[in-house]
Amino acid sequence: MHVLITGGTGFIGSRLALACRAQGRRVTVLGQTNTAAEAENIAELTAASIRVVNASVTDGAALAEAMQGVELVFHLAAAQHEMNVPDAHFRAVNVEGSRNVLESAIRHGVRRVVHGSTIGVYGSADGVIDEHTSCRPDNIYGVTKLEAERLALSFGDRIEVVAARIPEIYGPGDRRLLKLFRAIERRKFVNIGRGENLHHPMYVDDLTAALLVLARHPEAPGNVFLLAGKEAVTTNEMVAAVAAAVGAPAPRVRLPLAPLLGLATLMELTLRPLGIQPPLHRRRMDFFRKSFSLRPTRAAALGILPQTGFREGARATAAWYQAAGLLPPIAGASPDGGRPVRIPQTPRAATLMVPAVDPALDEALTAKMEPFDSFWEAPADIERGYRTFAAFYRYNYLRHLPTDRAADVLVISCGPGYFVNLLRQQGYTNVVGIDSFPDKVAHAVRRGLDCRVARAFGFLTAGGPWDAIIAEQELNHLTKDEILRFLTLCREKLRDGGTLIVHAINGAHPIVGSESRWGNFDHYNAWTQYSLHQALEHTGYREIQVFPLNLYVFWTNPLNYVALAWDTLTRVFFRFCFKMVGKTNALFSKKIGAVGRKRDRG
Numbered sequence: 312m313h314v315l316i317t318g319g320t321g322f323i324g325s326r327l328a329l330a331c332r333a334q335g336r337r338v339t340v341l342g343q344t345n346t347a348a349e350a351e352n353i354a355e356l357t358a359a360s361i362r363v364v365n366a367s368v369t370d371g372a373a374l375a376e377a378m379q380g381v382e383l384v385f386h387l388a389a390a391q392h393e394m395n396v397p398d399a400h401f402r403a404v405n406v407e408g409s410r411n412v413l414e415s416a417i418r419h420g421v422r423r424v425v426h427g428s429t430i431g432v433y434g435s436a437d438g439v440i441d442e443h444t445s446c447r448p449d450n451i452y453g454v455t456k457l458e459a460e461r462l463a464l465s466f467g468d469r470i471e472v473v474a475a476r477i478p479e480i481y482g483p484g485d486r487r488l489l490k491l492f493r494a495i496e497r498r499k500f501v502n503i504g505r506g507e508n509l510h511h512p513m514y515v516d517d518l519t520a521a522l523l524v525l526a527r528h529p530e531a532p533g534n535v536f537l538l539a540g541k542e543a544v545t546t547n548e549m550v551a552a553v554a555a556a557v558g559a560p561a562p563r564v565r566l567p568l569a570p571l572l573g574l575a576t577l578m579e580l581t582l583r584p585l586g587i588q589p590p591l592h593r594r595r596m597d598f599f600r601k602s603f604s605l606r607p608t609r610a611a612a613l614g615i616l617p618q619t620g621f622r623e624g625a626r627a628t629a630a631w632y633q634a635a636g637l638l639p640p641i642a643g644a645s646p647d648g649g650r651p652v653r654i655p656q657t658p659r660a661a662t663l664m665v666p667a668v669d670p671a672l673d674e675a676l677t678a679k680m681e682p683f684d685s686f687w688e689a690p691a692d693i694e695r696g697y698r699t700f701a702a703f704y705r706y707n708y709l710r711h712l713p714t715d716r717a718a719d720v721l722v723i724s725c726g727p728g729y730f731v732n733l734l735r736q737q738g739y740t741n742v743v744g745i746d747s748f749p750d751k752v753a754h755a756v757r758r759g760l761d762c763r764v765a766r767a768f769g770f771l772t773a774g775g776p777w778d779a780i781i782a783e784q785e786l787n788h789l790t791k792d793e794i795l796r797f798l799t800l801c802r803e804k805l806r807d808g809g810t811l812i813v814h815a816i817n818g819a820h821p822i823v824g825s826e827s828r829w830g831n832f833d834h835y836n837a838w839t840q841y842s843l844h845q846a847l848e849h850t851g852y853r854e855i856q857v858f859p860l861n862l863y864v865f866w867t868n869p870l871n872y873v874a875l876a877w878d879t880l881t882r883v884f885f886r887f888c889f890k891m892v893g894k895t896n897a898l899f900s901k902k903i904g905a906v907g908r909k910r911d912r913g
Contacts, residue, residue, distance in 0.1 A: 313337040315381040317368050317412055318388030318427070319361075320344060322485050323477070323518065325352040327385060330519040332359050341366055341377045342388065344756075347764040348486050350749040353756045354763040365757070368408030371415070378419040383526055386412045386463075387427040391452050398451045405455035406462060413466045423471035423532065425525050426463040429456045430478045430537070430605070441606040442476075442537050464533065471532040473525045478539055478605060482515030482624055483631035492629060495550065496557040496638055504568030506547035508602035513540035514619035514627075521615045528613050539605035540624075541617040546599060552622040556629035557638060572596055636769015677835065683788040683797075684747045684767035686726025693727055693754055700729035701736070707860050709737065711812055711906045713778050716740060719806075721777045724784035728755025728762045735760065745770050768800065775804035779812070785902070786815040786843075787834045794836075798850040805909040811852065814860060814904040815843060819896045821885055840898045843905045852907030859900035 314331050318324040319340025331338045339362040344350050353363050366373030368388045378384075390404035409426065416424050431453035432446045448454045460474050481488050494500040521538050525531045544552070554561045575591045607615070619627075632638040708730075712720070716738040722730050725744025732755070734742045744762035746752050755762035763770075771780075780801050786794055801811050818837025840857045847855045885899045 313380045314383045316340045316385045320349040324387045326515050327519045347749040350752050350764045374415045384424045401451045401455045405459045409459040426474045428460040428476045432457040437603045467533050473531045474535040476537045479512040500562045502565040503599040509543045511543040511605045514624040517617035536610045537607045539607045541620050543604035544621045552625040556625040634773045636773045686724045686783045701733040718778035720779045723782045726751045728760040731760045776806045779810040781812045790835045807911045809909045817903045847907040853910040854908045857905045859898045860902040
């Protein structure tokens with residue numbers, strides 16, 4: 312069966328797409344790349360052989376392309392959290408976008424559409440909520456989602472339609488609850504009010520199972536199904552479960568609700584007329600004051616019975632955050648409460664005096680304008696760079712890589728994926744690229760490259776082992792302390808015999824060395840042949856080679872031969888001058904590279 316999932320680049324849509332693919336279904340997702348998380352999801356979907364159409368449901372032509380051969384549609388795309396957009400935007404996406412999906416599905420012979428609605432249609436209702444509770448949406452999102460739900464059901468005489476009212480969803484892949492997990496893990500969370508109000512979240516795996524039932528059950532079409540998690544939990548229970556999951560004590564500080572709610576109201580009334588977004592507003596207080604539980608009677612009648620309680624789901628969510636480098640790992644504990652989590656240890660730390668690695672270092676890296684974990688040298692013509700940079704990498708780096716084309720290779724600061732693309736052309740089958748800028752990664756994803764939005768230290772800490780690690784950004788974008796941490800972490804994550812390739816600006820170049828060091832605010836050091844070798848040896852690497860990076864590798868351009876000849880002459884001259892003052896440095900290229908290997912045995 313061929314399945315289409317709109318909104319498939321988001322949290323829920325991407326998890327559903329992977330679940331469908333795991334069942335052997337052919338899957339197409341239609342969605343957009345507006346956030347770093349969506350870019351990461353696209354990379355994961357592409358790696359699972361899921362087709363991605365990067366477009367909105369307002370794009371009729373893209374919808375028609377995505378609908379080809381589809382039998383089942385999960386319509387999850389929606390405008391929800393957008394700020395500072397007119398109400399017309401919500402209506403265009405949520406209502407007219409739904410109309411586009413339904414009409415296109417009918418034209419292409421789709422059998423069933425499962426329409427993703429929301430508990431937001433109930434507005435501020437509290438107490439026990441079921442399918443018969445009156446719908447009183449209190450914001451434009453809820454209003455347009457209710458209109459879309461009713462519109463979808465009105466198509467029931469032409470196509471099978473099922474509406475699912477989806478509650479708050481959490482689990483691996485979710486970023487919405489990350490702030491709560493981080494605040495509790497960092498001991499910065501403050502309880503407000505008595506904490507006895509109820510929430511009824513649903514674990515993502517339980518949701519995907521429920522949607523798959525609604526996609527196939529013969530009694531589902533024409534009905535609205537409220538979905539819910541296994542249990543309702545109080546705010547106190549929710550906070551305690553998260554604290555246990557992240558290995559932190561339950562927060563003890565508690566402030567009264569009423570004064571803060573009054574302050575939030577005052578800020579809204581005074582700041583919003585001035586065009587200022589209030590730092591505290593009543594909607595932000597909903598977590599501490601709204602109280603409801605869900606009674607999904609219709610879903611239960613179809614056998615939809617969620618299996619995951621919040622405490623169990625919180626452990627799995629925390630484990631995913633830790634694996635993704637979004638939370639630090641817990642020493643002596645594990646997501647399942649049993650086996651201890653293995654915390655990567657810095658090899659030879661006691662003798663090398665290298666600081667312990669902390670994935671939170673990504674947040675504190677000194678370089679901000681040109682960060683270390685993002686590639687910055689791409690030309691204005693991004694597509695042209697796949698050819699020009701390939702020539703540079705082929706000449707300078709390729710000979711240092713493992714000959715085994717099945718080797719696990721990590722490219723840090725991959726940018727648009729120039730090096731990853733070259734390695735794929737060379738037959739390497741297990742290459743992953745990471746970069747912290749989603750706009751750059753999006754270019755790689757569109758070419759089908761396995762490139763992901765991620766920070767260097769966090770990704771390295773959570774992943775591995777690797778046969779080769781290549782850093783495309785220059786080491787001089789790190790301070791000395793950060794460099795030692797990075798080199799040590801890379802060595803920890805290499806297999807025995809694995810290869811690290813790095814490069815940096817050459818401070819020994821008499822003409823441009825000084826300018827390269829001081830000409831960029833985010834350059835904190837310059838290197839020589841000796842100092843680069845010294846840093847790698849200090850952090851435990853063996854078989855170290857430091858080599859010049861040749862910029863003149865475009866052999867079809869006759870001017871490059873002239874430049875290469877001049878460059879050779881100047882290097883000979885510099886070498887002579889250095890010898891005259893007792894210096895042995897032999898490398899005078901603008902940049903220098905280095906390769907080191909991990910040798911723990913033999």
